[in-house]
Amino acid sequence: MRIAVTGKQGQVVSALLERGPAAGVDIVAVGRPELDLVDRNAIRTVLSQIRPDAIVSAAAYTAVDKAESEEALAFAINAEGATAIAESASELGVPVVHLSTDYVFPGDKQGVYLETDAAGPISAYGRSKLAGEFGVAAANSDHVILRTSWVYSPFGANFLKTMLRLAETRDRLNVVADQHGTPTSALDIADAVITIVKRLSVDPDPKLRGVFHLTGSGEATWADFAEAIFAAMLTKSGKAVSVGRITTAEYPTPARRPANSLLSNEKLKQSYGIVLPDWRVSAKVVLDRLI
Template sequence: MIEQSILIAGRNGQLATCLRHLAALRGLPAVALGREELDLEVREGIDRTVASIGPCMIINVAAYTAVDQAESEVGKAFRINRDGAVALADIAWQRNIPFIHLSTDYVFDGAKQEAYDEADVPAPLNAYGASKLAGEAAVLAAHPLATVIRSSWIYSPVGSNFVRTMLRLAETRPIVKVVCDQQGNPTSAAELAAALLQIAERSLTDDRRTVAGIFHLTGQGATTWHGFAEAIFNGLSRRGVQPPTLEAITTDQHPCAARRPPNSRLDSSKAERVFGIRLPAWRQSLETCLDQLVGEGDPDAEGNRAGWRQRNASLPDHARGQQAAAAHL
């Protein structure tokens, strides 16, 4: 039975939102703090905040995730993704409590033809990936028993992510163009949050050496951004929403400030061996997400269409859906 609070660094992002909601459902004491309460760019404030809470462990899902903007804000990306992360890890080590840190598939350059495993050498193509890789190394140096989880293409019914961007574009554009030459593993934030809490509970009861190190954890199966969009639009069609025309384009036809890896598939078999965790197939989890955003599949349900428009009325109109998807933590 956990009596002290789990401190979740991050509050309003999609993964932090799922974590705090799931912790509440499970009756786990948890405190989720956003930038206003826990500014990862101010070390002194981090020390005071953590001391005031006295947590039994820290889960860090806070990050600078604006992939393209990071190219012009390299210092800020490193202050949050490396320096802020290592400050939390250092405090957790001093307090002798577990530390779980979320990282990204963008630490790899995508040159490998197969899925990346934890033994592969990272080589990020952009400033965001470099800042997250630096954060991994700094975290493990400060807290040798920390658990670092790399995930990818995270989506949910809340926050900024590819699924919500595609829904918005489906409402506002007759034609949507999405890149077809970048591969990855779509991952449900709800499923990942459940896995993180399972790992957190184990880290509080087992020998921490068994949960230490880097692990890959994503939804099962791989696709391209175009394949992901196609599955989303097919799901809309089954729910009575007329999807736009989907066109495939190449990365060269969609210039961005930050380079993306052509292959960022992650092999999650180590996490399955160590933790017994295997996330569901991404297509299955996507259906659950669409049920929440649009409604259950019913081609005759006008209510699905009306409800979907109402729920998505306040979504930002991203000019480039793939860019929004790249900010996936």
């Protein structure tokens, strides 16, 4: 099986490239300069040349704060680009798996968000990703949209790696403690995506299509995540770093973040039998590689 995935250096792309061979899947990563998400013709040409059995739409504009001043560019990539990828998949007669985000929700719900809950993004980034979901669904009925959250991995830039870097020169870090979500390993996402694509290729059941949530198990605040990172660091290197638990108001950013990013994964479990490990377990796997 051959899967084309958009992007070359993203966390999920890197994880798919690592996990694909062991799963018997040929992962072909395509990105700039040959594939530019604002160039529909380039998207169609490049993807048709690969002749994939499925397409994973992973590339995105992810600069959350910068998107507040570059909303048009965020929409061009996250909405129009994602739609063009889904259109190309439809023309090729293959399914598309599109990665989305917890940022499509406002974050003011008590309890976990279901796929059926009303969206209401509070940032330009969130609005662009929600528009992408609509575009993908309209362009290709053979689609799976996966909303995930708080992605980290051994690759690229992410919260876990930032904490490790800052901890090299500091003994204490202030971290937001009133935003709730679930850290999710890109390695786990890659494994799930491969499982989903394999199933889509052989099972036409409409229940396997649509929007699903895909996050690690359990919940945390950013401060909880940081404390777990520093606990692993203390065990492995002997360096102690404490966490100052602060509020979102004490760490202002251009883009508003959802206070609650907890997503229910029950639909994915029922449809595909996929349950990601507890976030602490998966974080340890990544930390063991990095420390």
